[in-house]
Amino acid sequence: MAEIWVYLEEGADDLAPISRELITKAMELAAGLGGSVAGLALGPSAATITAQAFNYGVPKVYLTEAPALEHYTNEAYVAAAAELIKQYRPSVVLAGTSIQMRDWTPSLAAALDAALAADVTHVAVEGGRLVATRPSHGANVINKLGFNAPLVIISLRRQVSPEAKPTGGTGETIRGTMPAIKQRTRVRSVKEKTNAVNLADAQIIVSGGRGLQSPENYQKLVPELAQAFGGAYGASRAIVDAGWVPYERQVGQTGKTVSPKLYVACGISGAIQHLAGMRSSGTIVAINRDPEAPIFKVATYGLVGDVNELLPALTEAVKTKVGQ
Amino acid sequence: MHTLVFIKQVPQQNSVKITPDKHIDASGIESIISLFDEYALEEALLQTEKAGGQVTVITIGTEADKEALRKALAMGVDNAILVSDPQFADIGSLAAAKIGAAAARKVGDFDIIFCGKQSTDDETATFGPALARYLDIPVLSYVFKVESVDPNTHTVVLERALESTIETVESTLPAVLTTVKDLNQPRYPSLLKIRKAAKATIPTWGAADLGIEAGSLTPKIEYLDRVPPPPRPVGSIVDGASAQDKAAKLVDKLVDAQVI
Numbered sequence A: 001m002a003e004i005w006v007y008l009e010e011g012a013d014d015l016a017p018i019s020r021e022l023i024t025k026a027m028e029l030a031a032g033l034g035g036s037v038a039g040l041a042l043g044p045s046a047a048t049i050t051a052q053a054f055n056y057g058v059p060k061v062y063l064t065e066a067p068a069l070e071h072y073t074n075e076a077y078v079a080a081a082a083e084l085i086k087q088y089r090p091s092v093v094l095a096g097t098s099i100q101m102r103d104w105t106p107s108l109a110a111a112l113d114a115a116l117a118a119d120v121t122h123v124a125v126e127g128g129r130l131v132a133t134r135p136s137h138g139a140n141v142i143n144k145l146g147f148n149a150p151l152v153i154i155s156l157r158r159q160v161s162p163e164a165k166p167t168g169g170t171g172e173t174i175r176g177t178m179p180a181i182k183q184r185t186r187v188r189s190v191k192e193k194t195n196a197v198n199l200a201d202a203q204i205i206v207s208g209g210r211g212l213q214s215p216e217n218y219q220k221l222v223p224e225l226a227q228a229f230g231g232a233y234g235a236s237r238a239i240v241d242a243g244w245v246p247y248e249r250q251v252g253q254t255g256k257t258v259s260p261k262l263y264v265a266c267g268i269s270g271a272i273q274h275l276a277g278m279r280s281s282g283t284i285v286a287i288n289r290d291p292e293a294p295i296f297k298v299a300t301y302g303l304v305g306d307v308n309e310l311l312p313a314l315t316e317a318v319k320t321k322v323g324q
Numbered sequence B: 001m002h003t004l005v006f007i008k009q010v011p012q013q014n015s016v017k018i019t020p021d022k023h024i025d026a027s028g029i030e031s032i033i034s035l036f037d038e039y040a041l042e043e044a045l046l047q048t049e050k051a052g053g054q055v056t057v058i059t060i061g062t063e064a065d066k067e068a069l070r071k072a073l074a075m076g077v078d079n080a081i082l083v084s085d086p087q088f089a090d091i092g093s094l095a096a097a098k099i100g101a102a103a104a105r106k107v108g109d110f111d112i113i114f115c116g117k118q119s120t121d122d123e124t125a126t127f128g129p130a131l132a133r134y135l136d137i138p139v140l141s142y143v144f145k146v147e148s149v150d151p152n153t154h155t156v157v158l159e160r161a162l163e164s165t166i167e168t169v170e171s172t173l174p175a176v177l178t179t180v181k182d183l184n185q186p187r188y189p190s191l192l193k194i195r196k197a198a199k200a201t202i203p204t205w206g207a208a209d210l211g212i213e214a215g216s217l218t219p220k221i222e223y224l225d226r227v228p229p230p231p232r233p234v235g236s237i238v239d240g241a242s243a244q245d246k247a248a249k250l251v252d253k254l255v256d257a258q259v260i
Helices: A017-033 A046-055 A074-088 A099-112 A215-229 A237-241 A272-278 A307-322 B035-051 B063-075 B093-107 B127-135 B191-199 B243-256
Strands: A003-007 A036-042 A060-064 A092-095 A115-120 A122-126 A129-136 A141-147 A152-156 A172-175 A185-192 A204-208 A232-235 A262-266 A283-288 A301-304 B002-007 B009-011 B031-033 B054-060 B079-083 B112-116 B139-150 B155-161 B165-172 B176-179 B221-227
Touching: A003 A017, A003 A074, A017 A036, A017 A046, A017 A092, A017 A122, A017 A152, A036 A046, A036 A074, A046 A060, A060 A074, A074 A099, A074 B127, A074 B139, A092 A099, A099 A115, A099 A152, A099 B093, A099 B127, A099 B139, A115 A122, A115 A129, A115 A141, A115 B093, A115 B221, A204 A215, A215 A232, A215 A262, A215 A307, A232 A237, A262 A272, A262 A307, A283 A307, A283 B243, A301 B243, A307 B243, B002 B035, B002 B063, B002 B093, B009 B063, B031 B035, B031 B063, B035 B054, B035 B063, B035 B112, B035 B139, B035 B176, B054 B063, B054 B093, B063 B079, B063 B191, B079 B093, B093 B127, B112 B127, B127 B139, B127 B176, B139 B165
Parallel strands: A003 A036, A003 A092, A036 A060, A060 A172, A092 A152, A115 A152, A204 A232, A204 A262, A262 A283, A283 A301, B002 B054, B002 B112, B054 B079, B112 B176, B139 B176
Antiparallel strands: A122 A129, A129 A141, A141 B221, A185 B165, B009 B031, B139 B155, B155 B165
């Protein structure tokens, strides 16, 4: 039976959390479609990632190591994967939605004439058939997709499945060869961002908007509350466009899409463009002076009042009742 | 240097309706150039001004999408082309990239292609990376800074913003670059250019002009259903005598619900 492959990504000190989720998902799909699970590991860490994947129950990993794969480049990583896929013919390839994966999956689909579902939030076997769900139009439309192709490539967001548990297992390694390619792109250098903001992985996010009235108030109140919660902090488009906060903190349709366990919207009215980026959060707290603000329509809990008074009070209450 | 830009016209607000036969109905909503494509247009104009040359903008759509092309002309783009054919309706982003590649080949002598990292309606972020593959040229996606474009040595140097790192990449030209927000400040069209754009003749290229055979674009994806998002559970206002009181009550609720 055809295999379901998971593109395996390196994490900080273990297999990336998204890859562990995708292993669980691939096993579920393999059970539903009748097939087996395998991993795909490319690049200098491929051997390490392969060992980690075995530990999470993956029975087989296809692996290619080559000088051309030292850094991710679209052309080398697509070529290496396409070579293995053409030879071993999986029916489904699952990948995450990191920037490199959003770059890789469409090129791979185009190279192999495969079907592609991008930025998927749910995938399952329904009536013997693979069905993927993805939001579009700023999360105002939920699309259910079926496929008519021998190969389906799917990029999936976080929180699609529980992470696979370690099994201490071992598996089979199949080595691929790097095809000869014209290498037209070269990564000159990679530097760490000085203030990297990883909103996508945060469990709690506190975001501020125009209701805070000044960049000083934002800086004084929002990071402090986020810290008390042990979370990250974001912003509405309005204050990013006004230059209070850098773009990488923007939550919304033209910024980041997030779905943390808890989202606290402070002085954010709830424009459709903002809701698009956070409406799938677990619990939503809205803090706004205007009781008619649209943000209250999606809020689990609302506080009506001056955010510049309520935020320090909330920070205090969190510190007192929950501790650090 | 000949620069191509692919843009898409999208609804300004995403409060679209879903028709009974599962199509998107954006009637009554104003149309705009997709936000990330505005940055692509601006970067194309900036780089072409530096290197000398011309910019051609292309959209795949219907007669109504000429409005977006005229906006691009008013920003300073030299030529505009509408790619349109009844066969191209609702074909999905991979097929759109295939059509885009055919259009780029028909233009022929391009050095660099810009497009937004994704459209703000379908949000698949597929077009740029797939277009490059169909043209067999490199793609540099999520570009947030273009350091240099040299049409004489056929090289581009740029920065890509990843989750926690910044990559400096060099590539040969031609290449496809996809742009993020805030890479530049898109310019406002001048009145003079708006008037000129209104009168410009925009050619339309169909499937036959591009050598695309009927039936060669069968979608590999099928929309089984399209629905609005599920409503969120009804919430409640937490009231209290003071800010401190409200805050304390809220924290109690979050603790009780095991959210924190």
